[in-house]
Amino acid sequence: MFSNVHIVLVNTSHPGNIGSTARAMKTMGFKKLLLVNPKEFPSAKSDALAVGCIDVLEKAKVFSSLDDAVASANVNIGLSVRTRKASIPTLNVNECINHVLSNNNLKYNIIFGNESSGLSNSDLLKCDYMVSIPTHKDYNSLNLSAAVQLITYEFYKHSNTHISNKKKPIVRATAKEKNYFIESLIALMGQTKFMSVKNSKSLTKKIYILFNKANLESDEVNMLLGMLNSINKKLNK
């Protein structure tokens, strides 16, 4: 169940939250946990809160960068309580659930940021979509594992009633393929001076958002890379 969906925690400060997250996941049938730069893991504090689900912690994979953690997924979805200025495509919770349940041939990461600061804007650029959990306007400080609990609950609840539609499966590119192309493009734009120290931040952002929205397939990325290669060859001839 949900074997194509990873829960990803980024820069988690409190090991107890990793244990609580494991428990939240397992109550809803999730078992695959990825950790990016946890402050303390493994930890007795994590284990103490993972009542009956040490197996989730034992199988958790630890990464030193978000890039590495997102690489093998086809779709990366970042959680954010704040509305960002960035025009990253947003999904509401139901749209997010439907996306995942309608495409069980794709690998998904559902990505949660640090307890106090959430996901950074540069982290969100690695996400195809952004999702916000609805909270009361006066106080939106969801605990990290509570946020994981709510999202996994929604998945579990909807999976019981969801009827998969039979549309043609998408051979979607992995994030690694897509981001390799984007970085290559950015490098090229530096080389061409289109991108300068002054505009690099805003341009990088626009490029990521554009290609994230494109829902690129593997063949399309290969084609784009072929185009870049041909340009590079020509430039460096």
Added chain:
Amino acid sequence: MFSNVHIVLVNTSHPGNIGSTARAMKTMGFKKLLLVNPKEFPSAKSDALAVGCIDVLEKAKVFSSLDDAVASANVNIGLSVRTRKASIPTLNVNECINHVLSNNNLKYNIIFGNESSGLSNSDLLKCDYMVSIPTHKDYNSLNLSAAVQLITYEFYKHSNTHISNKKKPIVRATAKEKNYFIESLIALMGQTKFMSVKNSKSLTKKIYILFNKANLESDEVNMLLGMLNSINKKLNK
């Protein structure tokens, strides 16, 4: 918002869970917390986990018995992960939410039991309805504050879309009125020897369930009490 709904924690062992519950509540617009026999409260451990919502803890009311805590509510709803043998009326989560959102003239308690043992069978007899949160069959050990988070989230989510229907408001009896009648009836049944030491437990249960299901209005309880009184007068003449 949700000023007619109390969250009730019964026999809570870990003060940290009280703090986490306050936080879970406030993210979804709930502020009224009742505590029945908490092991440790007030507590620095509760405060530490109630980031930004000490106000909920400060206004929490502490009771020494569930009877006292449920007394002023019209409808008491108990959470249970287990399916009970007792035929207490059950609602699924959506039915529970609709019940509350359709009757904002009524006072509700949503009642959560102890971390390891949940609500006892005698606690559940004080509940008009029982609600279970769906969990995966292999592992149903929801953390206490996670359960509160899920229920309050469902309320908050649905309150944004719910259109209150204009049906005639019910002048529903309070639990205190109803339970006073039930206890009077049970006393009478002891007096009449209908209830013996041998059958008192199972009979008590059946009586509670019957009258809980009846959704008694205040006038009806008054009438029932009048009937009891008339019997008692006759018996003790």
